[in-house]
Amino acid sequence: MKFESILEETDGFGRYQIALVLLLSIPRITIPCHFLLNNFIAAIPSHHCNISSLGSEGIFGNLSQEERLTVSIPVQDDGTPASCHMFSHPQFHLLSNSSSPSEVAVVQCQNGWEYDNSMFISTLATQFDLVCEKRGLAKASATIFFVGVMAGAVFFGVLSDKYGRRSMLLVSYVSSIVFSVVSAFSSTYxxxxxxxxxxxxxLTGIINISVVLSIEWVDTKHRTFMGVFGSISWSIGNMLLAGLAYLVTDWRMLVITVTSPLLLATAMWWYGVASTYYGISLNITGFGLDLYLTHFIYAAIEVPAKILIxxxxxKVGRRITQTGTLVLTGLCILINIITPTEYWTFRTVIAVLGKGLSEASFTTVFLYTTELYPTVMRQNGLGYASFMARLGASISPLIMLLEDMWKFLPEVIFCTVAIFSGLIAWLLPETNNTRLTETIEDIEEMRKNPIYFTTEDQNIPLKLPISEDTTQ
Structure with missing residues (x-):
């Protein structure tokens, strides 16, 4: 008798399964906090050249701070001081004449920068001066993180199948804590x-292993419940990040704060147990709303999206849902591309709807992928699928830099990828209300025999006495 048959005959969704979900939910809360942390720790506040080296003696010493900026730093089109340039010599005539002749020589900042600390006490940009010609390094930190996620997907996928889910999950907990805390005390970029x-x-090990454990240990009719509501912890953590980032405005302390749930999760384990999504989630500016409020709304929309999905x-199955949510996400991006920016309220509503749809597709893909692979290679298969997902997440921050070439180019790319991915998903087989396959031979048999069996059909032999005829 197969393991899933045993679950069907016994209580396949009892106290053990509920405890499993609860034990896995705490560490999963910290995952979105780390995955979307770049929105806050890599933020670049307003800045201008540091002019403190000009001294405070003579005529310069009698000037106010605003007057010092006027004679030292050129003004941008919006009236604010330039971020990356300063006059080669103080231009005192600007105190009486606000216009600056075009022949006045300007140079790059010579003594670092002064930052506006009204929103953030410290970020990666202010800590390591990732501005001006180094501005891309702030965005690249997200790519570096997701490249690590991508590599970990393969590593933990292979080793989890070889050494077991529990052992590798514990390794993920401990190593995530160590690496994250050490990164918070980094002295260089x-x-x-x-x-x-x-x-x-x-962190990849926590994601993939938790998903597989929660789905493998329940009966067929509760797999959808575990796949969808088991990921509610992601949305909770995502909303929590907005509040934590608002309260903790120093990047080092914020990294440690979002890691702290893992400490509790690790203690409990001693006692028991992307491109479209990130393309939207990492782009929370340009809608006329506060940075924190936009992130919170993006996170909050995930909860009703999960309940609806x-x-x-x-009702309609995995394939139609996966295809529909991806295509509709692409259409939402397309609508925002063609909608003028002055209709920011409408654009914000469409963006939030697109975010909800992208989360619905993300929730579906983990459940769907887990059901498609047989047990003997499920963890490994999910690992490789996660590898490709994190490849998309790694590239997403870099795609957003393409707006310097054409403002709408990143959105066009994300729109195209979403719609194309949805159409590809239509080619996959349906797994709704079917048993999890256990061997590669089961997959081959499904290809030869296109007959669709429901869980009720498959439960019939389990009700009969075991004999030669019923166990062939």
Whole structure:
């Protein structure tokens, strides 16, 4: 008798399964906090050249701070001081004449920068001066993290099948804590990047192993419930990140804060047990709303999306749901591309709807992928699928840099990828209300025999006495 048959005959969704979900939910809360942390720790506040080296003696010493900026730093089109340039010599005539002649020589900042600390006490940009010609390094930190996630997907996928889910999950917990805390105490950007990569590498084990454990240990009719509502912890953590980032505005302390749930999760384990999504989730500016409020709304929309997708998955199945949510996500992006920016309220509503749909597709893909692979290679298969997902997440921050070439180019790319991925998903077989396959031979048999069996059909032999005729 197969293991899933035993679950069908016994209580396949009892106290053990409920405890499993609860034990796995705490560490999963910290995952979105790390995955979307770049929105806050890599933020670049307003800045201008540091002019403190000009001294406070003579005529310069009698000027106010605003007057010092006027004679030292050129003004941008919006009236704010330039971020990356300063006059080669103080231009005192600007105190009486606000216009600056075009022949006045300007140079790059000579003595660092002064930052606006009204929103953030400290970020990666202010800590390591990742501005001006180094501005891309702030965005690249997200790519480095997701490259680590991508590599970890393969590593933990292979070793989980070889050494067991529980052992490798514990390794993920401990290594995630160590690497994350060390990254918070980095003294250089290179050191931070290295340990940020390792943090992403370790966190992958928590994601993939938790999903497989929660689905493998329940009966067929409760797999959708576990796949959808088991991921509610992601949305909770995502909303929590907005509040934590608002309260903790120093990047080092914020990294440690979002890692702290893992400490509790690790203690409990001693006692028991992307491109479209990130393309939207990592782009929370340009809608006329506060940074924190936008992130919170993006996170909050995930909860009703998960509840709705639970009923849709059971009603119309995995394939239609996966295809529909991806295509509709692409259409939402397309609508925002063609909608003028002055209609920011409408654009915000469409963006939030697209975010909800992308989360619905993300929730579906983990459940769907887990059901498609047989037991003998399920963890490994999910690992490789996660590898490709994190490849998309790694590239997403870099795609957003393409707006310098054409403002709408990143959105066009994300729109195209979403719609194309949805159409590809239509080619996959349906797994709704079917048993999990256990061997490669089961997959081959499904290809030869296209007959669709429901769980009720498959339960019939279990009600009969075991004999030669019923066990062939």
């Amino acid at each position: 290179i050191m931070f990047a290295a340990f940020h990569f390792l943090t992403g590498f370790a 639970y009923f849709i998955l059971n």
